[in-house]
Every structure is written in structure tokens, then in C-alpha cells.
Amino acid sequence: MKSAMPEKFDVIVVGAGPAGTACAYTCAKNGLKVLQIERGEYPGSKNVMGGVLYRKQLEEIIPEFWKEAPLERPIVEQNFWLMDKNSVVKFGYKGLEWGEEPYNNFTVLRAKFDQWFAQKAVEQGSLLINETVVKECIVENGKVVGVRTDRPDGDVYADVVVLADGVNSLLAKQLGFRKELRPDEVALAVMEVINLPKEKINDRFNVNDNQGCTIEIFGDSTKGNLGTAFIYTNKDSINIGVGTTLSSMIKSKMKPYDLLDQLKNHPMVSPLLEGGESAEYLAHLIPEGGYNSVPKVVGNGVVVVGDAAQLVNAIHREGSNMAMASGRMAAEAIIKAKERNDFSEAGLSSYRDALYESFIIKDLQKYKDAAHTFEENPQYFQYYLPMLNKAMSEFFTVDGVPKKDKQKEMMKMLTGEKGKLNVIKDIYRAWKAVK
Amino acid sequence: MHIVVCIKQVPDTKIIKINPKTNTLDRRSAPAILNPYDAHAVQEAVNIKKELGKGHISVISMGPPPATDIIKKSVEIGADEGYLITDRAFAGADTLATSYALSKGLEKIAKARPIDMIICGKQAIDGDTGQVGPGIARRLDIPPVTNVLEVLEVNEKERTVLVKRKTSGGYEIVQAELPCLLTVEKEVNEIEYAPLPNMIKAARYEPVIWTVNDFEGVDRTKLGLKGSPTVVGKMFTPPRPEGGKKLEGTADEQVKQVIDIMLERKELFFVK
Numbered sequence: 001m002k003s004a005m006p007e008k009f010d011v012i013v014v015g016a017g018p019a020g021t022a023c024a025y026t027c028a029k030n031g032l033k034v035l036q037i038e039r040g041e042y043p044g045s046k047n048v049m050g051g052v053l054y055r056k057q058l059e060e061i062i063p064e065f066w067k068e069a070p071l072e073r074p075i076v077e078q079n080f081w082l083m084d085k086n087s088v089v090k091f092g093y094k095g096l097e098w099g100e101e102p103y104n105n106f107t108v109l110r111a112k113f114d115q116w117f118a119q120k121a122v123e124q125g126s127l128l129i130n131e132t133v134v135k136e137c138i139v140e141n142g143k144v145v146g147v148r149t150d151r152p153d154g155d156v157y158a159d160v161v162v163l164a165d166g167v168n169s170l171l172a173k174q175l176g177f178r179k180e181l182r183p184d185e186v187a188l189a190v191m192e193v194i195n196l197p198k199e200k201i202n203d204r205f206n207v208n209d210n211q212g213c214t215i216e217i218f219g220d221s222t223k224g225n226l227g228t229a230f231i232y233t234n235k236d237s238i239n240i241g242v243g244t245t246l247s248s249m250i251k252s253k254m255k256p257y258d259l260l261d262q263l264k265n266h267p268m269v270s271p272l273l274e275g276g277e278s279a280e281y282l283a284h285l286i287p288e289g290g291y292n293s294v295p296k297v298v299g300n301g302v303v304v305v306g307d308a309a310q311l312v313n314a315i316h317r318e319g320s321n322m323a324m325a326s327g328r329m330a331a332e333a334i335i336k337a338k339e340r341n342d343f344s345e346a347g348l349s350s351y352r353d354a355l356y357e358s359f360i361i362k363d364l365q366k367y368k369d370a371a372h373t374f375e376e377n378p379q380y381f382q383y384y385l386p387m388l389n390k391a392m393s394e395f396f397t398v399d400g401v402p403k404k405d406k407q408k409e410m411m412k413m414l415t416g417e418k419g420k421l422n423v424i425k426d427i428y429r430a431w432k433a434v435k
Numbered sequence: 436m437h438i439v440v441c442i443k444q445v446p447d448t449k450i451i452k453i454n455p456k457t458n459t460l461d462r463r464s465a466p467a468i469l470n471p472y473d474a475h476a477v478q479e480a481v482n483i484k485k486e487l488g489k490g491h492i493s494v495i496s497m498g499p500p501p502a503t504d505i506i507k508k509s510v511e512i513g514a515d516e517g518y519l520i521t522d523r524a525f526a527g528a529d530t531l532a533t534s535y536a537l538s539k540g541l542e543k544i545a546k547a548r549p550i551d552m553i554i555c556g557k558q559a560i561d562g563d564t565g566q567v568g569p570g571i572a573r574r575l576d577i578p579p580v581t582n583v584l585e586v587l588e589v590n591e592k593e594r595t596v597l598v599k600r601k602t603s604g605g606y607e608i609v610q611a612e613l614p615c616l617l618t619v620e621k622e623v624n625e626i627e628y629a630p631l632p633n634m635i636k637a638a639r640y641e642p643v644i645w646t647v648n649d650f651e652g653v654d655r656t657k658l659g660l661k662g663s664p665t666v667v668g669k670m671f672t673p674p675r676p677e678g679g680k681k682l683e684g685t686a687d688e689q690v691k692q693v694i695d696i697m698l699e700r701k702e703l704f705f706v707k
């Protein structure tokens with residue numbers, strides 16, 4: 001069989017995660033000829049996320065998606081746990097307004113969700129190919145003109161190539177858009193899906209069938225490493241995971257799966273999981289470099305979206321929404337470029353402009369020093385958090401000590417050997433980092 | 436040379452669970468795939484076409500609407516077109532009714548483009564009967580050649596095919612006249628990594644769908660459950676092979692026990 005001339009598309013999207021699919025969907029919907037290439041057996045087969053899907057950014061692409069998307073539970077309760085060895089200080093919010101349309105956010109299982117989302121793009125006319133790895137971009141005269149896959153006769157051409165290949169985007173690196181990630185720019189997260197009957201989940205988390213709950217856990221959950229752990233409720237399973245920056249893991253010589261094991265066996269956590277059956281074990285990197293790590297996102301004939309552009313707000317565990325929003329913005333820029341038939345860096349630059357004017361870059365900018373502050377000042381997790389637990393214990397213990405003395409005692413505990421001035425400095429520093 | 440391959444969508448029995456109450460396969464517990472033997476059958480058609488330098492490959496399946504997936508998969512491997520026979524009237528078919536329905540489909544395909552060869556997988560991994568291929572050959576009155584290990588030669592001029600087929604004690608070389616029906620073993624070929632243009636073609640491909648009304652002169656009593664004389668008497672999960680003996684005690688005691696057992700069973704050391 002002779003191989004004919006390779007086909008040419010308007011757009012090739014590499015990767016079928018939320019970023020790539022949002023882009024493919026929007027392009028196809030606007031009549032562009034789209035090819036989406038995914039290396040997994042199917043979209044989502046290897047994709048990992050704690051599981052909180054935000055409504056807003058997907059709604060902007062598919063209105064009322066919750067009526068048909070494979071979602072687990074709408075989240076009505078979000079909690080923070082500041083956990084010590086044998087205690088935890090909890091705070092959170094539960095609001096039933098989140099349990100009704102249009103909802104706030106949902107738990108999802110990515111293997112199901114990504115497949116559904118990619119199918120929606122196919123329904124708009126995008127062509128999806130699985131089990132195919134893009135090895136490199138084809139560059140001619142300083143312009144990306146297509147991609148080379150690992151298949152026989154594997155070259156395919158397009159006016160624009162969208163790099164949506166995730167956190168470790170080899171393609172963006174090959175083009176020189178970014179450097180190798182530093183260990184302090186990525187977190188390694190491991191998580192497990194634990195099957196548990198619906199009734200048990202409802203009991204243990206005090207929710208109804210169609211209500212979900214999230215818990216973000218700080219402190220002992222990461223054994224002093226910079227990072228967080230999480231527990232999210234699905235329909236009849238629980239996602240539990242923990243992630244910390246590679247650099248702090250290297251420093252503390254801890255392994256992520258040890259952390260997860262310790263977390264599952266923590267006395268504050270294990271009763272929630274009891275009797276559950278481990279269904280899946282997953283590991284993935286999370287871009288945590290924030291604003292300072294965002295690479296070049298537009299070139300001649302190419303744009304970078306989602307995790308590949310390091311668009312994750314680690315402090316608010318927002319990633320999939322930024323991925324979708326960036327994918328949509330890129331698509332809008334491509335549609336404009338197509339009208340003018342100008343796919344140069346200048347022709348596609350409206351993507352960059354939109355990105356930098358949006359909540360995405362604004363949020364990343366706001367928190368650009370947060371990770372460093374916490375990484376370089378381990379006292380927040382290692383010192384204040386246990387102190388806070390002790391202080392709360394003191395506060396709630398009825399032992400005949402007058403409340404006034406108790407308050408004094410608590411203040412002393414919190415400031416302790418550090419002295420008031422240092423504590424005030426630390427609080428100011430933390431506030432500056434996240435303000 | 437027009438080759439038609441019969442394919443079936445099956446649950447991946449490597450991972451499927453069995454419903455402990457009914458002893459039937461819990462089909463939701465495993466993804467549906469192209470029956471592995473059939474994938475080799477499609478690949479063989481592709482290899483023959485390549486060898487001859489020309490030809491046309493069609494695939495046909497009977498099954499529920501999601502079976503369009505395996506037709507697309509066949510296009511990835513290199514099929515030119517695919518037909519899906521899908522209708523409630525076909526539901527519950529055993530091998531007799533299935534081979535009847537497929538032979539009706541094959542007759543319809545042959546009307547538009549005469550068929551020179553039909554290839555089936557040796558058997559489907561969910562039923563393991565291996566009866567549908569020979570059943571089709573019988574109905575179409577062409578020679579069935581089962582358990583093919585290698586296709587040695589397809590001679591278009593002489594209208595013959597020479598194959599090596601597996602027998603219980605070894606293999607035999609058989610020549611058959613075209614048109615004929617082959618059923619293939621996995622050894623017949625290696626599935627190739629599909630070229631990108633095939634992948635793109637498959638992503639776009641819409642199979643031809645036929646319902647019972649698309650067939651003229653079909654005997655409805657021979658279709659589906661009605662046309663299926665097979666009675667399933669009983670289903671059971673074969674007992675798991677019993678595990679070995681479990682040794683107890685401290686590590687030292689266990690080591691001693693193992694050594695004793697090994698010495699007792701001298702054959703482990705090929706000592707008579």
C-alpha cells in the first residue's frame with residue numbers, strides 16, 4: 001500500500017485531558033477541522049486528579065453539563081483540617097445552596113469524565129485518535145507545521161498545533177519554550193480510590209446520596225513536608241491522596257506512598273476508610289511553580305495550554321478549570337487567526353493576552369510567593385500547627401482553670417519560645433504570601 | 436480479491452468478574468474489545484492484501500450498537516469497510532442462529548461485490564465454541580479450513596489457498612479452493628502497529644448498519660432466541676486449583692520444613 005500525502009488539519013491538539021478537549025471542542029464547534037491525539041488507551045485512562053471539578057469554566061464551554069456528564073457528587077461541604085499526631089483542628093463550610101442547580105463544584109473520576117468530555121468534542125466533529133504518542137512537533141522555517149507520531153506514516157500537518165500534553169510537556173521543552181522542571185516547581189501526588197458502599201459514605205461524612213464533601217488536610221498528613229492531603233467523596237468510593245513538592249520529599253527522604261500509607265492509618269483518618277476496598281492506585285505530578293514557571297505559551301503555529309503551561313493554582317487546588325479555560329481561550333485565538341489566515345506568533349497572540357487578563361494569570365500572580373514562603377519557613381507546619389492543636393485542646397478542656405488563665409496559657413503556647421515579635425513576623429509573612 | 440472477516444465484540448475475559456449468584460459473566464465489569472482471534476483474522480486479511488498488492492477487505496459483525504467500535508478498530512488494522520447487523524430480532528442468538536444471520540449478511544455483501552475468502556477467528560473468548568465459522572461455511576456451501584497457523588500462498592489465478600493448519604498432534608498443509616472460509620489461530624500473524632492514516636480513517640468511519648428489515652427472504656424463526664436450540668443446562672465456576680500447603684512457625688522452622696519436603700520429594704532434584 002502506498003502512503004498518500006499526509007493529511008492537513010486546521011488544528012492538531014496533543015492530549016485529551018481537560019485542556020486539550022476544551023480546545024478541540026471549541027474549535028470543532030466553530031467549524032474548524034480538528035485532530036486530537038491521545039497516547040492513552042482512551043482519554044482519561046491515565047489521568048489523575050483529586051477530583052474537584054469546578055462548574056464555572058466547564059459551563060462556559062458546555063452549558064448545563066451537569067445534566068449529562070458523569071459526575072460523582074455535587075460538593076456541599078468543604079473542610080480544612082489542621083492535623084497533628086493525635087488531634088485535629090477542623091473548620092469548614094456546608095451550604096445546601098451548593099446542592100442545587102447550578103451547583104458550585106463536583107467530585108469526578110477522571111477516567112470517566114475525560115472520556116465523556118472527549119466524546120462531546122467528537123460529537124462537534126473533532127477526530128479523536130487514541131493510543132498514539134506525539135514524538136515531536138514538525139518545524140519548518142521556524143514555524144510549527146504539524147506533528148510526528150510514533151505510528152508508521154505518522155506525520156500529520158496543521159495550521160496550528162496545540163500542546164495540551166500535561167505537566168511534563170516534552171513537546172514544549174523540545175521547542176525550547178520551557179526548561180526542565182526544578183524539584184521545587186512540581187509536586188508528586190499519589191492517591192487511591194477506595195470503594196465503599198454509598199450508605200457508609202453518607203453516614204461517615206454526614207451527607208445524602210447526592211451530596212459530596214471535601215477535606216483538605218494540612219500538617220501531620222505530610223509529615224512536615226510542604227504539601228497537602230485530601231479526602232473527597234465519590235458516589236460509592238472515596239479518593240484519598242497526598243502530594244508534596246519533590247524538593248521537600250528529597251530533603252526529608254520520604255516516599256510519597258509511605259506518606260499515603262501513614263495517612264490512611266492516621267487515627268483521625270482511618271475510621272473514615274474502614275472496610276473500604278482499594279480499587280485504584282495512581283500517581284501524578286502537579287505543576288506548582290505558579291506564575292514564575294509559566295513558559296512561553298505562543299509561538300509560530302503553536303500554543304501551549306493547561307498543565308503543559310503550568311497553569312495550576314496549588315493553594316486552591318485549581319487545575320482542571322484553568323486547563324479548560326486556557327483551552328477555550330486558545331481555541332478562540334485560533335478561530336480569529338483562521339479568519340485572518342495568520343498563524344504566526346503575532347497572529348495567535350490574542351491567546352496570550354486573554355490568558356494574562358483572565359483569572360488564571362491573575363491568581364497565579366497573587367500567590368506567586370506562597371510556595372516559597374512555606375517551603376523556606378517550615379515553622380508553619382512544623383511548629384504552629386501542633387501548637388494550634390494544643391491550644392484548642394486547652395480551650396475545650398474543662399478542668400476548673402479560669403477562662404482568663406486559659407487564654408493566657410493559650411497565647412503563651414502559640415508564641416511560646418519564639419517570642420511575640422517573631423510570631424507576628426511569621427503571620428505577616430504568611431499573610432503577604434497569600435493576600 | 437475480496438476478503439470478508441467476521442468479527443465479534445467480547446468482554447475482556449482477562450479481567451471479567453463472574454456474578455456469584457447466577458454464575459454468568461458480569462459484562463459490565465470488563466471493557467468490550469475486539470475478540471483477539473478476530474483481530475488476527477483482520478490482520479491476516481491485511482497481510483494477504485499487501486502480499487497480492489491489491490484487494491478489498493470488509494468486516495461484518497452481529498451485535499448491539501456499541502459493536503461499531505470493533506468495526507472502527509478493524510479499520511484501524513486496515514479493513515476498507517464494515518457492516519454491523521444489529522436488531523432486537525437477533526438478540527439471544529446461539530451459534531446456529533448467529534451463523535445463519537451472518538451468512539445472510541455475507542450473501543448481501545457478496546451481491547454487491549463477490550467474496551473470494553472469508554476469515555474468522557478460531558473462536559470467541561467469551562463462548563469458546565468455535566462453531567460460527569464452520570457454521571457459515573456450511574450454509575454458504577464453501578470449504579471450511581479451521582485452525583489455520585499460517586497462510587502459505589494465495590493463488591489468484593488458480594483460485595486456491597495453501598495453509599498450514601493445526602492438528603491435535605502437529606500440523607498439516609492443506610490446499611483449498613476459493614472461495615473458502617478460514618478460521619485462524621493467534622500464531623497466524625503478529626498484529627501490526629496501525630499506521631496513522633488508518634487511525635484517522637477509523638476515527639472518521641461510520642459503519643454500514645443493517646437491521647432485520649434490510650434482509651430479503653430471511654426466515655425469522657431462525658433468528659435470535661427463537662432460532663437457538665442451545666439449552667444452557669447449568670453454569671458453574673470451576674473450582675480454583677487448590678493452593679499448596681502453608682507452612683507455619685518461625686522462619687527457622689519453616690526453612691527446615693521446606694528442606695524436609697524437598698528431600699522427601701527427590702524428583703525435584705531429578706534424583707531417582
Ligand SMILES: Cc1cc2nc3c(=O)[nH]c(=O)nc-3n(C[C@H](O)[C@H](O)[C@H](O)COP(=O)(O)OP(=O)(O)OC[C@H]3O[C@@H](n4cnc5c(N)ncnc54)[C@H](O)[C@@H]3O)c2cc1C
Nearest residue numbers: 015017018019039050051052134165166189306307319320
Ligand atoms: C493528585 C492530583 C489532584 C488534583 N486535584 C485537582 C482537583 O481537585 N481539582 C482540579 O481542578 N485540579 C486538580 N488537579 C490538577 C489537574 O488534574 C490538572 O491541572 C489537569 O488535569 C490539567 O489538565 P491538562 O489537560 O492540562 O493535562 P492532563 O490532564 O495531564 O492531560 C494531558 C493529556 O495529554 C496526554 N499526552 C501527554 N503527552 C502526550 C503525547 N506526547 N502524545 C499524546 N498524548 C499525550 C496524556 O495522556 C493526557 O491525557 C490535581 C492533580 C493531581 C495530580
